[in-house]
Amino acid sequence: MSNNMKKTLLLVTAGLLSTNVLASNFDDNQEAIEYRKDVFGLIAYNFSDMKAMLKGEKDFNQQLFEIRANNIKALSTMPWEGFIQGSDKGDTDAKADIWADGAEFKQKAQTFEQNVIKLVSAAQSGDKKAMKKSFGMTGRSCKSCHDDFKKD
Numbered sequence: 001m002s003n004n005m006k007k008t009l010l011l012v013t014a015g016l017l018s019t020n021v022l023a024s025n026f027d028d029n030q031e032a033i034e035y036r037k038d039v040f041g042l043i044a045y046n047f048s049d050m051k052a053m054l055k056g057e058k059d060f061n062q063q064l065f066e067i068r069a070n071n072i073k074a075l076s077t078m079p080w081e082g083f084i085q086g087s088d089k090g091d092t093d094a095k096a097d098i099w100a101d102g103a104e105f106k107q108k109a110q111t112f113e114q115n116v117i118k119l120v121s122a123a124q125s126g127d128k129k130a131m132k133k134s135f136g137m138t139g140r141s142c143k144s145c146h147d148d149f150k151k152d
Contacts, residue, residue, distance in 0.1 A: 029087040033094075036082030039075055046071045047139070054132055062126055069116070069123035072138075076116045080109050093151040108145040115141045 026032040046068040052058035053065055083105075088096040098105045115138040122134035 026082070026084060026087075029084065030090045032082040032084045032087040033090050033092045036079040036094075037092075039079040039082070043072055043075050043079075046075075047142075050135060051139075054128075054135060060128070062123075065131065066120075066123040069120045073116050073120050076113045080106075095149050095151055098149050105145070105149055108141065108148070112138070112141040112145065 026035065050065055050068045053060045083098055085099060088094055088099060119134040119138045122130040
């Protein structure tokens with residue numbers, strides 16, 4: 001095995017291990033719940049600011065729109081580690097279905113992440129029509145997950 005292959009294997013292994021460490025790095029269920037609520041809150045803040053710009057409720061600012069899209073992209077992979085086993089109990093709106101149907105939940109999370117990547121590309125393009133379309137797709141992916149996995 002070449003040195004480059006060894007280095008790549010080491011980096012991949014370290015990445016996988018760090019993901020597993022992060023996924024169980026909460027002292028208790030409530031800490032995991034608070035973590036994911038905080039991340040979702042930041043996503044919602046950025047998303048609502050973009051919505052206001054697209055609806056004309058706030059002056060449209062291309063640079064700010066792109067910043068908001070990039071913020072959401074940075075946040076989009078973070079909340080999932082807060083869905084640890086047992087964190088369906090406590091101060092949460094998460095349905096137990098998340099843990100019962102983990103494959104569907106994971107698929108919806110991945111769809112959201114993919115839509116956010118498209119939103120960033122649209123924001124970078126400066127094409128307001130593309131931004132609206134990608135924004136709508138991203139919003140629908142949020143709603144789809146909320147409909148299935150969040151209590152009313």
